Amino acid sequence: MLEKMKSYKTFESGEPIIWAGDPLQFVASVVTGVASISRTMEDGRRQMVGLLLPSDFLGRPGRGFANYDVTAVSKVTLCRFERAPFENLLKSSPSVSRRLLEMTLDELDAARDWMLLLGRKTAREKIASLLAILARRETILNPKAGETLSMRFDLPITREAMADYLGLTIETVSRQITALRKSGVISLEGKRHVIVPDYARLLDEAGDDSDGGADY
Amino acid sequence: MLEKMKSYKTFESGEPIIWAGDPLQFVASVVTGVASISRTMEDGRRQMVGLLLPSDFLGRPGRGFANYDVTAVSKVTLCRFERAPFENLLKSSPSVSRRLLEMTLDELDAARDWMLLLGRKTAREKIASLLAILARRETILNPKAGETLSMRFDLPITREAMADYLGLTIETVSRQITALRKSGVISLEGKRHVIVPDYARLLDEAGDDSDGGADY
């Protein structure tokens, strides 16, 4: 079984987990914390292309090197497996490979929804979209009766990470958050705690169809 | 076997194949032609999120409705399978599901590379990136000795499709193509035939690392 080849490793917030191009001897799954998947251009421009949350999978079967930078956004614990035995498992166990297929398809859908955001949405819509996703995730993880209209949550990432995610600068992120606050779409307690008085209004600002949009 | 449940269908250039939200009784693979996967906002803004080329797979196992619009870019022939028997096949045949996993992982990588383009590249870099991808694909499909430096190919898509793909307007696409021509990075024969005298120069304009960038 897999149990024999597990090992755990933790990374501090901000610490690099993998650099693009590195050889990759492990696959892993996130146990706790949040990590970002990103790509950087030679001149330093950076785009986040995925967010790894607990239970997400890291590493590509069949490839021995990393394609993207992976960085701990908060303190992260990974559960790692050696590549070779994992790939044997994949060959011998159809259920594992079907599960991995499911997860990959979900990621692909999320990536495509994000492409619409990056290519076509305004800065204000981008911010509203991100807040809507975070609010929704919070509510699903932590459902409380009577909070369908008013939701509150902490931003799990810095303004810089938001900017990298949204294809904006930190200044624009800051300005648009201020603008949404002044419009009454959200309100803030401190810099990081967000209150959404009317989720439908936020979705409307995000430019999404009413169904709620992206997968995570 | 699958042979029993195949059916073929062709679509004319520009014809819609699937609308987002439609129920989806089939999965399919592209036999000939090019189709686009795109998402449209209520006000008409549209972003292409994938391009389907011959041998590409269409449809998501485990989901009975479409998430995206699919449109024929050229005349397209699909080979379709009914969902239910296909999903049974997927359960009973590990090799099929592993193959599908491979393809999905490739698509995910391509989507992520595209996210960098959409979020962080300038209009000029976007055009150069697209031209580089098309040039490279042409060269791989059609390798001729001595053409590593000078490549030529037809644009398979209209300016509008390019704009939808790149997150730009058609006017900006047109202006940037003109600009690349005036800089000598490319030259044109007619509106659609592109000559790349120096592929390395084009890659440089695309802002990619020297390795050549995206997967397709």
Next chain:
DNA sequence: CGGGGCTTTGAGGGACTTCAAAGGCCGTGG
């Protein structure tokens, strides 16, 4: 109190969009 990291705010400029019109290309029909 002082320093560093994160965030906000301001002023100015540039890249891309928007709106408008003209320029090719091509098939149809007179």
Next chain:
DNA sequence: CCACGGCCTTTGAAGTCCCTCAAAGCCCCG
């Protein structure tokens, strides 16, 4: 054969959104 209309593409002028550069504010911790 050539004129006409439609479609795609190019070009121009003006405007806007977002970025860049700069500085100040906030907060935490030593």
